[in-house]
Amino acid sequence: MDNLQLVISGLANGCVYGLIALGFVLIYKATEAVNFAQGDMMMLGAFVTIGLTNAEYMGLPFWVAVPISLGLMAGFGVLLDRLLIRRMFGESQTSVVILTIALGFVIRFVAGLIWGHEPQTLQNPLAGKDIRFGGLVLGLEDVAVITVTVLLTLSLYLFFARTKLGLAMQAASQNQLAAYYMGIPVKRVQGLIWGLAGMVACVAGILFAAKGAVDPSSGLLGIKAFAAAVIGGFGSLPGALAGGLIVGVIEPFASRYIAAGYSQIAPYALVLLVLILRPHGLFSQIRLKKV
């Protein structure tokens, strides 16, 4: 029963990692670049929601604040694309990586200026309630986190596989020039993807802030989400979620069964191991380079 409890709490944590990883994958799938600032966008989404909801700031009702902050973060993503990422069109992958790392620093700095460096929690209607299920005690937040994540991943997966826009996004990532010739508005598609990634980051942020405290350096959680994305292989949405869940479940087990000090290195050691054994991720989608 103890182990089951660990699994549940690990799953809830893993869902947050999975959602950040989902943001990586979305942007990677559409633009073949990795957004190192995704963790910081998650943190920003959490703080925007806190700023709208919490009594000491604006004090809006929770269910009003959530759509507003989702919209704001989507707008932020589109704005980022307009102002920064679009200018990088045709530059190398590494420059985009460096740009997003710098962006992460700036976001962290600005969030620290506005909301301070104290950890804060989101005041939400689910806080402190739990469901008893046999001998199991489930926090209502944990249940909500898992449900929302699974639903979001499923709908994003269907969006990419079934809708015209989703297919256009995939085409734009596979060959920008060819997609452009086929009449896909590549630039607008890229903007939409960044908006979507902002929204996913906001969902992750809300769930993260509802479960525990968030402060400006929470964005560094993104490094663990890299582990998730790498394990899942950067190109697949369900893979990212699976990777997040694996990392999330490993963590509590490692801290319980492995000596203190060794336990927190488990996720990073896992990344290194996966990359050494399978250099392109567990579900690799790359074959030999053709000239």
Added chain:
Amino acid sequence: MRIVFKTSYLQDIRPWKDGYQLSLYLILLACALAAPLLLDDFYLGELTNVLIWAIAGMGLMVLTGHTGQASLGHAAFLAIGCYANIILLEQGLPFLLAFPLAGLITGVLGVIIAIPALRMHGIYLAIATLALSVLMDDIIVLSEPLTGGVAGKFAPPVRVFGIEIDRWGTPRAFYWLVLAVVVIVTLGYINLLRAPLGRSFIAVRDSEVSAQAMGVHIARTKVMSFFLSCAVTGLAGALMGLFAGAFNNETFSVVISILLLMMIVIGGLGSIHGAFFGAIVIGFLPQFLSISKEWVGALIGGNTVAIPGLETGVFGLILIFFVLFEPMGIYGRWLKIRTWFELFPFYRRDMFKRQKSYLKTERLR
């Protein structure tokens, strides 16, 4: 515009273009040698710091700027070099032996890490090295008997040719020691770039496939690049440890790794000058910020307040502007300005334009 006539074949691979250029660098070296006599101890310390960062920058530049392998984990190698140096010194080895050995150990460890990293490309390598940098913090804590764990270690004063060198006691001697290392590393780097090995680094960076077709052994080249890069970074780490005096597991955090990469991007990827320009920016930015904060505070009549994270925030902002508007960094801008003057009035805006490449994935779906 000066025109250099070629009178011998050796001129093509000579490290300097002509006597004029050589004399400029000799004057710079003379200024650097005379700096302790002109500056007070505080600014001399800052200058030493800049030089140490420049060594670390050159270490990363070999790997990222000239071989094209982005590493987000070089703070780990700084840490290895720093600890190796101090541990060897504590074993009673003289500094002149412990210091190169520290570099060698770091280089060998770098090769061990490089062997699995050879199969990774681009972002996967960046993520793996990032994970390594995060792990290094915990590894230092776990190997406490060797490294002192969270409590850290203190750097003893070192003796070179019977002269005691200490960061606080004899800052001038320490500066000259660092300067000597800088000169040796820089000369080695310049020579590397005109040797077959350095040329093959650049070939691997520009296109692995074409390099292979021209007979470059990709794996061996990358391993050599990792070895040289890590060894030089280890030397910088050893000096950094002596400079800081005390250090523990948090001194070489993942943020240092990222700063190091950002530094060489701001300076200009793929040039030795870039490492120095980047080091100047990263070394003097905190001073500049604190002075300008005081100035603004005096102007608006308020007292100065501490803003946490200001340095990294401003640094990130500077970097964004560079990536967007001057991807070739400070050195690239300097080249453009110099060309403008040399060719006046024939400079054209698109002379340094780079070809854009549109994205084509190798993924199957």
